[in-house]
Amino acid sequence: MRIVMIGSGYVGLVSGACLADFGHEVICVDKSTEKVEALERGEVPIFEPGLEAIIAHNRASGRLSFSLDLAGPVANADVVFIAVGTPSRRGDGHADLTYVYAAAREIAAAVTGFTVVVTKSTVPVGTGDEIERIFREEFPDKDIAVVSNPEFLREGAAISDFKRPDRIVIGTGDERATELMREVYRPLYLNEAPLYFCERRTSELIKYAANAFLAMKITFINEIADLCENIGADVQKVAKGIGMDKRIGDKFLHAGPGYGGSCFPKDTLALVKTAQDFDSPLRLIETTVMVNDNRKRAMGRKVIAACDGTVRGKKIAVLGLTFKPNTDDMRDAPAITIVQALLDGGADVHVFDPEGMEAAKAVLGPVTYGTNPYEIATDAEAIVVVTEWDEFRALDFRRLKQEMKAPVIVDLRNIYKPEEMAKYGFKHLPIGKRT
């Protein structure tokens, strides 16, 4: 089976590499000369555990290759995935589909025999219909079926999420396309991943509804965390206690500084806009978006409160910048808002992240970039844990206590035990529990 992946960003690269690993012949196409040349040299432009090895292995076996040219690979393909970006449109929050439609037109111009064109990018309901209309009206002699197949992988766990998904959603009413999509995902039957076929519009909405629900679940536990702090309960125990109910489930109930990343903020906003356009407002998700935005600013205030009400002239050490661990992605990371609040309060902010420093430089204000946690903690009046990287779990607290000016830890991810922090003599402020 010959597969072409248009767009070698996060989703395109991971999906392309994993499909090649399953034995398909895959060509990943991208318009960026720099990116394609780097990939051809074996350099992977994103940090994702395990990805580099899979790419290297499949390039060596000849199943995976990269191309700037779209027309050649597409002319010989059975299935072409569109995995280009769908950023938030400036001004109105709708998904910007410019790249999707441009890719669709280029693909249609290039296809020869029957070809399945699959949207893997997250696209609003009706995008598949619009692509089909473009094909029908502008390329009437081409034989193309348009399928929706959203991706549910998480950054940092992308390879295992792709290879062992909870489900694969495929939206199509076309029989030939159904057969070809079964063929694409046949290797995953071994992992017992269910293929869930439905109408294309339903499939497009499943992706948004899933992300919105997860964002809402996180926001729910974050609000419960605030209540815990005021009422004298422990959010981690509440999460565990409700999570044991199978109807609720124990995943995505970690209270923190608010969700960030390239998906939840963008997709919740786009879904809210779509729902408003169809006069069917999603009040729960509108509120989720608002509560999450406010929360990031509230985390800045929490740090200031921990420093006796002011950070002016104080050195504050921020541990972890990326929107979650095991990625170098800073898109919509809570750290951006938190650091800004500290800078606005007059703090001298020092930061460290194991993988996100380069990306952080483009989005953070005037901060000092350190090389390890101890360096930035020296003379600091508070450490703020924003991202729960494993390497922050077992720091040498005796040493930190000696080197800091004031032993304060604001633990926005609950990675430390309050009893232990008390033992080391720290003023420890976790999320969702009184100390």
Ligand code: UGA
């Ligand atoms: C998310 C979804 O989880 C994927 O299923 C989906 O495919 C992807 O978006 C996408 O649409 O492409 P991702 O953004 O990579 O994946 O990361 P998550 O692990 O979902 O985390 C998102 C944010 O929520 C992070 O800022 C994380 O720290 C936060 N979070 C997550 C919490 O605060 N608490 C939790 O319990 C879980």
